[in-house]
Amino acid sequence: xxxxxxxxxxxxxxxxxxxxxxxxxxxxxxxxxxxxxxxxxxxxxxxxxxxxxxxxxxxxxxxxxxxxxxxxxxxxxxxxxxxxxxxxxxxxxxxxxxxxxxxxxxxxxxxxxxxxxxxxxxxxxxxxxxxxxxxxxxxxxxxxxxxxxxxxxxxxxxxxxxxxxxxxxxxxxxxxxxxxxxxxxxxxxxxxxxxxxxxxxxxxxxxxxxxxxxxxxxxxxxxxxxxxxxxxxxxxxxxxxxxxxxxxxxxxxxxxxxxxxxxxxxxxxx
Amino acid sequence: xxxxxxxxxxxxxxxxxxxxxxxxxxxxxxxxxxxxxxxxxxxxxxxxxxxxxxxxxxxxxxxxxxxxxxxxxxxxxxxxxxxxxxxxxxxxxxxxxxxxxxxxxxxxxxxxxxxxxxxxxxxxxxxxxxxxxxxxxxxxxxxxxxxxxxxxxxxxxxxxxxxxxxxxxxxxxxxxxxxxxxxxxxxxxxxxxxxxxxxxxxxxxxxxxxxxxxxxxxxxxxxxxxxxxxxxxxxxxxxxxxxxxxxxxxxxxxxxxxxxxxxxxxxxxxxxxxxxxxxxxxxxxxxxxxxxxxxxxxxxxxxxxxxxxx
Numbered sequence: 127x128x129x130x131x132x133x134x135x136x137x138x139x140x141x142x143x144x145x146x147x148x149x150x151x152x153x154x155x156x157x158x159x160x161x162x163x164x165x166x167x168x169x170x171x172x173x174x175x176x177x178x179x180x181x182x183x184x185x186x187x188x189x190x191x192x193x194x195x196x197x198x199x200x201x202x203x204x205x206x207x208x209x210x211x212x213x214x215x216x217x218x219x220x221x222x223x224x225x226x227x228x229x230x231x232x233x234x235x236x237x238x239x240x241x242x243x244x245x246x247x248x249x250x251x252x253x254x255x256x257x258x259x260x261x262x263x264x265x266x267x268x269x270x271x272x273x274x275x276x277x278x279x280x281x282x283x284x285x286x287x288x289x290x291x292x293x294x295x296x297x298x299x300x301x302x303x304x305x306x307x308x309x310x311x312x313x314x315x316x317x318x319x320x321x322x323x324x325x326x327x328x329x330x331x332x333x334x335x336x337x338x339x340x341x342x343x344x345x346x347x348x349x350x351x352x353x354x355x356x357x358x359x360x361x362x363x364x365x366x367x368x369x370x371x372x373x374x375x376x377x378x379x380x381x382x383x384x385x386x387x388x389x390x391x392x393x394x395x396x
Numbered sequence: 397x398x399x400x401x402x403x404x405x406x407x408x409x410x411x412x413x414x415x416x417x418x419x420x421x422x423x424x425x426x427x428x429x430x431x432x433x434x435x436x437x438x439x440x441x442x443x444x445x446x447x448x449x450x451x452x453x454x455x456x457x458x459x460x461x462x463x464x465x466x467x468x469x470x471x472x473x474x475x476x477x478x479x480x481x482x483x484x485x486x487x488x489x490x491x492x493x494x495x496x497x498x499x500x501x502x503x504x505x506x507x508x509x510x511x512x513x514x515x516x517x518x519x520x521x522x523x524x525x526x527x528x529x530x531x532x533x534x535x536x537x538x539x540x541x542x543x544x545x546x547x548x549x550x551x552x553x554x555x556x557x558x559x560x561x562x563x564x565x566x567x568x569x570x571x572x573x574x575x576x577x578x579x580x581x582x583x584x585x586x587x588x589x590x591x592x593x594x595x596x597x598x599x600x601x602x603x604x605x606x607x608x609x610x611x612x613x614x615x616x617x618x619x620x621x622x623x624x625x626x627x628x629x630x631x632x633x634x635x636x637x638x639x640x641x642x643x644x645x646x647x648x649x650x651x652x653x654x655x656x657x658x659x660x661x662x663x664x665x666x667x668x669x670x671x672x673x674x675x676x677x678x679x680x681x682x683x684x685x686x687x688x689x690x691x692x693x694x695x696x697x698x699x700x701x702x703x704x705x706x
Binding site: 143144147148150151154155157231232233235236237238239240241242243394395396 | 413447450452453454471472473475476478480482486487488489490491495498499500502503504505547551
């Protein structure tokens, strides 16, 4: 009886545990060189904040938002940099590293010979990407508070929002990576990412675009992320808008995960 | 619990990739404790069959039961009790030798402490104990293969699937792998392996099937197969001539079969010495004569043909 029931109990103890074992593998693979890669992902948005937020901000002066609130340009740009930091941290892990592990290291083939399923690999990798994204966000929030661009209370509230942004982009990036044929395809993604970074209401309010373009900006995931985090960090208190952003990002996360899991099954379980 | 019942049972098993049929309706059953082999040329469908048994490739048609379970429904539960050594090593290059085992153990939900103890034990078993802290990259082919075998054993599997376990290894490395696999078999672990090496099949397998173009063309123990599809002995004759073909007619009637190869003629006979005497009686004088016992290779080449398959 024990021999009959025990193996079933072990193998069915859950997708969450199996996903975590995938994330655990990445923790075990952490080496000194990796920290350098991670630091670069943090430095980039800080450099933008200092050069554009504070440098260009000195020329721009204060900004009047559509709500009537007047903010310092650096305080306007900072939450957008936070959102981009969360995006690029999660994307780096969920695209380059994920693709490399799948296609070149053939790591997942080994994993799939164990009870771990494709969807669980996707979930585990996303959880790991999130750890990286969250570290970037936390570090950036510390910088924002230090530069007096937001308060400690608002920073604490903005942190989970940034984590959600990471989840959405990590999951989206992973889904895209399953369609990539070679490293060259990532150049396209890099361009798309840069375009998002420039035009998602990051440096200029979306309201300043022509109405025909404005809806296009507002429908992109980074705009939603910026809108959510800026709302929290400046304190516009637009609860409904914030909830729409949260719903949108949750939807992107779920869709990305499902697509990534399905595609991995198609690619690896032929 | 599984005594008497086959661990792996397939009926009319089919695998198709688009319009290409890799496995074309095979029946097989593997019993607990036996070493079962798939023998066949490249592209015969061995690996596709192994992947279906490993529950990583969905069955196109037919029935497949592994450990009494359905791979489509119980994949994770079955894989928890299998050990898989794939054709090409897919070890984790970012981890050390020991970490490759302990990390893999976690995919099975094995507690860390148990994982560490088992990893140490398995590394000794495959003679890699001294390389525990080394990266995977600098290991030789034989070492990597042994590590992959150790990894396949981390969950103490009931069945171990080995896809061409010694392909690409040098003779010393092959013998070490064979010896370790033989020990596993003695411990009662069921082994299922694919190979295109006849000596490997003869050394390791209690029973095997010969596959060709997705079908099973023969089945039995190595000795059975030799008895059924070949003769007791084979005489190899080399003639000093442009073509060996012309001697086929002159040798007709000696033994049960005469086969001309580009460089020699093979006589399939029961008594090699008597056959050689007959050859000389017919006033034929080959440049060299070799009498040998019939091997699985003769069976294999007879059944699957001598055409090169890439």
